[in-house]
Amino acid sequence: MPARTMFEKVWAAHEVVPETPDTPAVLYIDLHLTHEVTSPQAFALLRAQGLKIRRPDRTLATLDHSTPTRTEQIFGDEPIGPTDAARQVHQLEANAKEFGVELYGLRDPRRGIVHVIGPEQGHTRPGMTIVCGDSHTSTHGALGALAFGIGTTEVGHVLATQCLLQRKPKTLAIEVGGRLGAGVTAKDLILAIIGRIGVSGGTGYVLEYRGPAITALSMAERMTVCNMSIEAGARAGLIAPDEVTLAYLAERPHQPRPEDFDAAAAGWRALASDPGAAFDARVEIDASALEPMITYGTNPGMVLPIGGAIPGERGDPVLERALAYMGFHGGEPMLGKRVDVVFVGSCTNGRLEDLQATAKILRGRRVAPGVRMLVVPGSQQVKREAEALGLADVFREAGAEWRESGCSMCLGMNGDTVPAGATAVSTSNRNFEGRQGVGARTLLASPYTAAACAVTGRITDPRDLL
Amino acid sequence: MEPIKTLRSTTVVMPSTNIDTDQIIPARYLTVTTKTGLGQALFADLRYAADGTPKPDFVLNRPEAAGSRILVAGHNFGCGSSREHAPWALHDYGFRAVVSSAIADIFKSNALKNGLLPVIVDPATHRWLVEHPGAEVTIDLETTELALPDGRRVTFPIDRFARHCLLNGIDELGYLRAQLPAIERYEAAHGR
Numbered sequence: 127m128p129a130r131t132m133f134e135k136v137w138a139a140h141e142v143v144p145e146t147p148d149t150p151a152v153l154y155i156d157l158h159l160t161h162e163v164t165s166p167q168a169f170a171l172l173r174a175q176g177l178k179i180r181r182p183d184r185t186l187a188t189l190d191h192s193t194p195t196r197t198e199q200i201f202g203d204e205p206i207g208p209t210d211a212a213r214q215v216h217q218l219e220a221n222a223k224e225f226g227v228e229l230y231g232l233r234d235p236r237r238g239i240v241h242v243i244g245p246e247q248g249h250t251r252p253g254m255t256i257v258c259g260d261s262h263t264s265t266h267g268a269l270g271a272l273a274f275g276i277g278t279t280e281v282g283h284v285l286a287t288q289c290l291l292q293r294k295p296k297t298l299a300i301e302v303g304g305r306l307g308a309g310v311t312a313k314d315l316i317l318a319i320i321g322r323i324g325v326s327g328g329t330g331y332v333l334e335y336r337g338p339a340i341t342a343l344s345m346a347e348r349m350t351v352c353n354m355s356i357e358a359g360a361r362a363g364l365i366a367p368d369e370v371t372l373a374y375l376a377e378r379p380h381q382p383r384p385e386d387f388d389a390a391a392a393g394w395r396a397l398a399s400d401p402g403a404a405f406d407a408r409v410e411i412d413a414s415a416l417e418p419m420i421t422y423g424t425n426p427g428m429v430l431p432i433g434g435a436i437p438g439e440r441g442d443p444v445l446e447r448a449l450a451y452m453g454f455h456g457g458e459p460m461l462g463k464r465v466d467v468v469f470v471g472s473c474t475n476g477r478l479e480d481l482q483a484t485a486k487i488l489r490g491r492r493v494a495p496g497v498r499m500l501v502v503p504g505s506q507q508v509k510r511e512a513e514a515l516g517l518a519d520v521f522r523e524a525g526a527e528w529r530e531s532g533c534s535m536c537l538g539m540n541g542d543t544v545p546a547g548a549t550a551v552s553t554s555n556r557n558f559e560g561r562q563g564v565g566a567r568t569l570l571a572s573p574y575t576a577a578a579c580a581v582t583g584r585i586t587d588p589r590d591l592l
Numbered sequence: 593m594e595p596i597k598t599l600r601s602t603t604v605v606m607p608s609t610n611i612d613t614d615q616i617i618p619a620r621y622l623t624v625t626t627k628t629g630l631g632q633a634l635f636a637d638l639r640y641a642a643d644g645t646p647k648p649d650f651v652l653n654r655p656e657a658a659g660s661r662i663l664v665a666g667h668n669f670g671c672g673s674s675r676e677h678a679p680w681a682l683h684d685y686g687f688r689a690v691v692s693s694a695i696a697d698i699f700k701s702n703a704l705k706n707g708l709l710p711v712i713v714d715p716a717t718h719r720w721l722v723e724h725p726g727a728e729v730t731i732d733l734e735t736t737e738l739a740l741p742d743g744r745r746v747t748f749p750i751d752r753f754a755r756h757c758l759l760n761g762i763d764e765l766g767y768l769r770a771q772l773p774a775i776e777r778y779e780a781a782h783g784r
């Protein structure tokens with residue numbers, strides 16, 4: 127057999143019907159994750175056509191996007207607001223019940239952001255195909271699963287048939303050499319990659335992150351990298367399973383029975399791209415040369431090393447419009463700019479390691495006067511672990527708000543928003559206009575950088591505080 | 593779904609590159625449980641002032657935009673989230689095609705499933721369209737050509753299967769359900 131990439135192996139193993147020039151492939155989906163925002167119209171379609179869910183056992187639902195994060199709203203008497211968000215939450219509860227889908231409901235200890243709980247609870251496994259009505263499904267590629275976001279019509283297709291109609295994408299190898307320096311994180315790496323290839327540089331491709339700087343990453347860091355593949359336009363990102371992956375999987379609640387684990391592990395190791403497998407395109411990055419990164423504009427590709435100056439070319443209408451929105455001027459340094467809000471959380475950086483990094487900087491320090499800081503765990507399990515380790519106390523003592531898990535300020539549809547005109551340093555993944563609230567100005571950065579900015583109230587190189 | 597064969601309309605032009613799904617429809621409008629009526633929320637933050645009144649200088653609020661069914665947009669239109677609310681809002685507003693030099697993957701796939709044609713043209717044609725807002729163009733899905741007012745015709749790429757479904761008003765779910773015997777065989781053979 128010719129040398130194949132990891133993507134080609136996973137794709138071939140899931141082709142129910144191969145593609146032809148006239149028809150797309152019918153691709154089998156091993157795991158379908160759903161949440162309250164992109165599923166109601168799909169369940170309605172099923173109901174209208176009198177269809178059942180074909181494989182409820184391969185479908186899992188959680189509440190995260192429009193779900194509030196204040197404890198009183200989850201565990202107390204306060205209602206979920208706004209009312210239409212509450213309706214969406216209750217609609218998913220009703221749909222899960224009617225169609226027999228397992229739901230990690232509002233007070234379930236396993237609930238959390240869909241891309242955090244999939245790997246955490248052991249649903250995500252190497253070699254799987256995974257879809258969700260959410261573009262950051264690429265996160266699960268960190269475990270060697272082919273995972274990508276789909277629209278609501280396709281959610282309906284998967285519910286009804288457990289399959290999708292897909293054209294085979296191309297492959298792009300991102301070779302990352304060297305090693306990240308102290309204070310430089312996986313978030314900085316993926317921001318640098320997006321800065322290099324651009325926000326549409328990955329369109330039509332599945333990315334495979336490879337090389338020594340990638341294998342040196344922990345599982346949480348790999349998830350941060352794969353999570354933002356879509357910000358480069360790629361629907362999926364992959365990292366080959368290795369010993370780090372196997373050690374992570376062995377600790378999950380859902381995993382193969384102990385007597386089956388070794389056989390499964392052998393299959394997972396064999397997923398790695400064969401030596402000499404051909405990619406459609408290739409990019410090389412040196413991790414050793416990277417610095418903490420921060421965005422200055424209104425898409426994740428508008429990013430620079432934190433010590434750098436905002437580009438100032440005249441006559442670029444895209445840049446001019448972005449800077450006008452951000453209230454910045456070309457040529458200014460990023461360091462020292464005022465910060466109003468700091469958000470640590472999201473499916474990009476809401477895992478335990480991210481909270482540990484945040485606490486490392488906050489311990490014994492206080493959030494600067496006038497700065498609001500919100501720390502939102504990616505799942506209820508992350509919340510419990512952070513509390514057991516005393517991290518929550520560090521956050522509270524520093525003056526930050528500590529919440530229940532959810533998407534929170536990443537997209538601002540659950541009551542957590544950034545006010546108009548305010549500047550937020552956020553560990554999430556999108557700095558689009560209005561993403562965190564009408565008129566909100568978002569700067570994307572790592573948990574270290576976010577925490578450092580919270581402490582000083584200014585854009586700060588986190589290496590100064592580590 | 594209604595079949596689409598040809599579309600003739602004046603254009604509305606939004607030249608910005610990377611118009612993302614959060615601009616097309618901000619997240620706070622996603623708390624709906626139906627698909628209808630989202631045209632109201634299309635480009636909400638660009639279209640309305642804080643008090644809800646239309647911003648007079650936004651392109652869709654100008655009188656000449658009324659009735660247009662073709663949106664010409666900057667490079668990489670529809671990047672960002674997988675929210676199908678984006679094509680739902682564009683379609684509900686009245687658009688039936690988006691023309692650009694590049695269109696994001698998930699948006700393109702969602703658009704094709706909702707009777708909104710994603711039309712990708714070469715940079716020169718794109719530049720001409722951006723520089724001539726209001727031009728009357730024809731999009732012919734049968735020949736996969738876009739005709740400019742001076743008679744020039746350029747072909748655009750479109751997936752053959754999606755084109756077949758759009759021309760004939762075929763629902764992809766029906767096609768997929770017809771594959772159920774193959775799906776069952778796959779499950780049996782692969783221990784799914």
Ligand code: SF4
Binds near residue numbers: 239240472537555
């Ligand atoms: S945290 Fe943000 S990016 Fe992740 S799933 Fe939630 S809304 Fe989407």
